[in-house]
Amino acid sequence: MTRRIPTFMDSPYFVDEPGNWHLKYGAPEELQIELQEYMEALEDENVPGTIYGNHISYPYDNEV
Numbered sequence: 001m002t003r004r005i006p007t008f009m010d011s012p013y014f015v016d017e018p019g020n021w022h023l024k025y026g027a028p029e030e031l032q033i034e035l036q037e038y039m040e041a042l043e044d045e046n047v048p049g050t051i052y053g054n055h056i057s058y059p060y061d062n063e064v
Helices: 029-045
Strands: 014-017 020-023
Touching (some): 020 029
């Protein structure tokens, strides 16, 4: 599955500091919304027991 590169990454407002992605002051609201949605989507995929959003049942699940 291919993923589209978000438009905020090509914006002059985007600052890609390691572990601290953010937009510079004055960024358009559309870019702010896109960055926020992108960051929230990344959190959804990185829950314990998953790899790229796919649930891995063993050995991460200790339920019997």
